[in-house]
Amino acid sequence: VSATRTDVPPRPRAIDEALVVGRDREDVVVGDEIVRHRLASRSVHWAVALTFFLSLFTGLPIWLPYFHFLSGLVGGLQVCRWVHPWAGVAFAILSVFQFIIWIGDMRSVPGEKSWGASGMIRYLRYENDETDVGKYNSGQKLFFFAVSLGALVLFLTGLVMWFPLTFPVIVREIAILLHDASFIAFAAAIVWHIYLGTAAEPGTFGSMVRGTVTTTWARLHHPGWYREVTGRAPREVPPRARREPPPP
Amino acid sequence: MATNTLQTLEIRRSSASAHGTLSGMRTLPTVSKYIDTSTCIGCKACEVACQQWNDLPPLANEQLGTYQTRPTLDAGFWNLIRFDEREVDGGLMWLLRKDQCMHCAEPGCLEACPAPGAIVQYENGIVDVNQDNCIACGYCSTGCPFDVPRFHKTTGKMAKCTLCIDRVSVGLEPACIKACPTGCLKFGTKDDLVALARGRVSHLKELGFANAAVYDPQGVSGTTVVTVLAHGDHPEWYGLPRDPHVPLGVRFWKSVVRPLGVLAIAGAFFAAVGHYLSFGPKEVRGSSDPDANIPPMPPPDERRTP
Numbered sequence: 051v052s053a054t055r056t057d058v059p060p061r062p063r064a065i066d067e068a069l070v071v072g073r074d075r076e077d078v079v080v081g082d083e084i085v086r087h088r089l090a091s092r093s094v095h096w097a098v099a100l101t102f103f104l105s106l107f108t109g110l111p112i113w114l115p116y117f118h119f120l121s122g123l124v125g126g127l128q129v130c131r132w133v134h135p136w137a138g139v140a141f142a143i144l145s146v147f148q149f150i151i152w153i154g155d156m157r158s159v160p161g162e163k164s165w166g167a168s169g170m171i172r173y174l175r176y177e178n179d180e181t182d183v184g185k186y187n188s189g190q191k192l193f194f195f196a197v198s199l200g201a202l203v204l205f206l207t208g209l210v211m212w213f214p215l216t217f218p219v220i221v222r223e224i225a226i227l228l229h230d231a232s233f234i235a236f237a238a239a240i241v242w243h244i245y246l247g248t249a250a251e252p253g254t255f256g257s258m259v260r261g262t263v264t265t266t267w268a269r270l271h272h273p274g275w276y277r278e279v280t281g282r283a284p285r286e287v288p289p290r291a292r293r294e295p296p297p298p
Numbered sequence: 299m300a301t302n303t304l305q306t307l308e309i310r311r312s313s314a315s316a317h318g319t320l321s322g323m324r325t326l327p328t329v330s331k332y333i334d335t336s337t338c339i340g341c342k343a344c345e346v347a348c349q350q351w352n353d354l355p356p357l358a359n360e361q362l363g364t365y366q367t368r369p370t371l372d373a374g375f376w377n378l379i380r381f382d383e384r385e386v387d388g389g390l391m392w393l394l395r396k397d398q399c400m401h402c403a404e405p406g407c408l409e410a411c412p413a414p415g416a417i418v419q420y421e422n423g424i425v426d427v428n429q430d431n432c433i434a435c436g437y438c439s440t441g442c443p444f445d446v447p448r449f450h451k452t453t454g455k456m457a458k459c460t461l462c463i464d465r466v467s468v469g470l471e472p473a474c475i476k477a478c479p480t481g482c483l484k485f486g487t488k489d490d491l492v493a494l495a496r497g498r499v500s501h502l503k504e505l506g507f508a509n510a511a512v513y514d515p516q517g518v519s520g521t522t523v524v525t526v527l528a529h530g531d532h533p534e535w536y537g538l539p540r541d542p543h544v545p546l547g548v549r550f551w552k553s554v555v556r557p558l559g560v561l562a563i564a565g566a567f568f569a570a571v572g573h574y575l576s577f578g579p580k581e582v583r584g585s586s587d588p589d590a591n592i593p594p595m596p597p598p599d600e601r602r603t604p
Contacts, residue, residue: 112412112435114556115314127413131433174573176580214436215449222440223547230551234559238566245570252581266582 072261077185077279083262084279086185092258094148101141102240108134109233135212142205149198155185156194164188181284185275193239200239203232307467311419313411320421328403328423329466330488331475334498334526335536336507337482338394340365340379344474344483348377351462351473371397373450376459377474380537386529393529395536396474396483399446399459401425401522406544407456409552410441416456423488423522424461432456443518443542461522491524498526517543 068080076088087095108130110117121127158164163180165173165188172178173189186194210217210225217225247254253267268276273284308320345367349356357375360368366381382393405425408417416431417438427438427447434454438447447456462472470476471485484491495512502510511530514520527533533540 112433114560115316115412115414116560118314118414127431128433131435174577176577211435214440219440219545220547223545223551226440226551227547227555230555230559234555234562237559237563241563241566242570245574249574250570250577250579252579270580270582 068262069260076261077275079265079280080262082265084265084268084276085261086257086263086268087261089261091151092261094144094151095258098141098144098148101137101144104137105134105141106237108137113230113233135208138205138208142201142208145198145201145205152194156191158191159184162188180273182274183272184278185272187272193243196239197236200232200236203228204236207232307424307463308421309418310421310423311405311408312415313408313417314414324421326420326422328488328522329461330423330486330491331401331461331472331523332484332486332491332494332526333396333523334482334495335393335395336498336502336510336526336528337480338379338396339480339482340381340392340394341479342367342379343477343479344396345375345377345379347473347477348459349375351465352376352460365392365394371446371448371458373448373455373457375448376457382535382537384535391529393535395525395527395538397537398474398523399425399461400444400518401459401461402443403519403521404544406441406443406518406548407438407447408441409544410437410548412437420463422466424463424466425522426460426463427456427458429455429457437548441544441548443539443544488520488522488524495524495526499530502526502528513538515539515542517541 068083068085071078071080072085072087073089076085076091078085107120107123111119111121111127111130112134118127121130124130124133162182162184163169165178169178170189173187207225207229210222211229214222247258251271253263254271257263265276265280268279269284276282276284308324308326310320348354354374354376357368357372362369364381364383365379367378368375371378376398378397380393380395380397384391384393401424403423405417405419407427408419408425411417412435413431413433415428416433417425417427419425432455434449434456436447436449436454436456438456439445439449446458448458449456462470462474465472475483475485484494486494492512492514495514499510499512507528509531510526510528513525513527513530513533525536525538527536527538529535
């Protein structure tokens with residue numbers, strides 16, 4: 051064994067360039083991928099998700115006795131009653147960070163046409179043919195503002211329910227009804243958020259884990275964003291995909 | 299559910315549970331506590347007996363400038379003689395009422411309670427709290443139309459009059475009744491005591507209390523505590539609500555909003571399943587052309603025209 055061998059090729063480096071770029075930048079093309087969510091966005095998203103599910107599993111057994119079995123996950127209903135408000139506070143604080151991170155991209159762009167109910171249906175039937183869908187489509191923007199409002203209502207009504215004896219009975223009654231209503235809307239929306247982000251639209255889940263999407267994904271789901279990020283029209287075949295015709 | 303509730307008594311209803319532990323083999327008459335506010339002399343023997351029997355901490359009196367021991371009920375003080383004085387028809391009246399849990403036939407506390415078995419209603423009508431199961435959420439306070447539940451300062455557990463369930467279940471009368479020197483408190487079956495109260499009311503009317511009445515509010519399907527009021531047209535003078543009922547919000551959230559909410563969330567889930575089965579995943583597929591399924595781009599000058 052010699053310490054002076056020079057014929058060994060340099061060790062291949064295991065650096066994944068997309069991940070490195072994604073630490074602090076997004077909307078950047080790396081190879082045939084585009085960084086869609088930088089590390090901060092992904093971290094906040096998963097922190098919100100974690101505290102949401104903690105609140106969910108500690109809140110459901112208090113909400114309806116059908117879900118009493120879930121209280122065993124944290125060690126009983128008394129623990130649920132203790133954990134739920136604190137998980138809710140963490141959820142509310144993280145939701146504020148999430149709002150700040152995303153609000154810039156969620157403002158409606160001049161000239162953007164909101165979908166409305168018919169647009170939403172065409173989107174779900176895979177029939178929407180808009181070519182200027184930006185980084186977030188109308189449904190995503192609606193979801194963003196709905197969950198932000200929902201988090202605010204859940205937090206304020208939750209405070210009343212946390213310290214019920216400091217509020218008049220009628221305030222508690224209204225708070226509990228609003229907490230219920232916003233939770234139901236929130237939970238139904240989250241079911242579809244998870245469905246659309248995983249099974250329905252392959253490649254989307256990766257954008258929240260690895261942070262990247264493929265250019266093909268971007269052209270399909272967000273052609274306007276694709277154009278902005280790559281400077282190419284979505285229909286244009288990217289140069290690396292262009293193949294020479296086979297010789298005759 | 300913990301089983302440290304008294305097993306000699308069957309449970310008619312249990313909070314956050316589909317049903318109690320009623321076997322259906324026995325029926326018990328509803329027991330009752332009779333309170334005649336017109337013969338109470340404010341001696342507070344019942345207050346002392348309650349503290350003593352239930353082993354409650356000795357609380358210092360809080361002077362209000364009246365003959366009332368303290369401002370309100372407490373987690374460690376379940377039986378309070380409320381005092382008020384009023385001028386009625388030119389005469390001064392001392393209004394004394396024994397404030398405690400009314401043991402409603404339809405208990406709002408039990409209905410609101412989310413903890414299985416924390417509040418139970420025994421077959422004999424007594425509403426009891428099982429502190430082992432209590433989670434200190436305070437919902438019972440929202441559900442109670444009489445503002446009875448009180449919460450321990452550090453544990454947050456709810457406490458209130460048990461109608462001396464431990465004495466009643468072995469054939470004894472409640473401690474407060476045992477101690478009452480004037481006979482203004484009596485213990486028996488509800489039917490007997492309602493008859494007694496009606497007799498007392500007609501006697502009071504003969505004595506000139508034209509508005510004397512029995513307080514057994516039907517908004518909560520009657521209370522196990524039967525109260526005779528000399529001024530039955532003004533229950534609020536005694537600190538009693540005129541028409542108590544379980545708050546509508548409590549009923550609405552428990553029996554309408556939450557079950558419908560479960561259906562709505564399940565509906566969203568099954569709609570997603572149906573969508574996946576009907577439309578499948580949205581992706582570029584089935585062609586070597588990477589641009590398949592991608593909508594064509596309009597000329598630049600036509601973009602974003604309204």
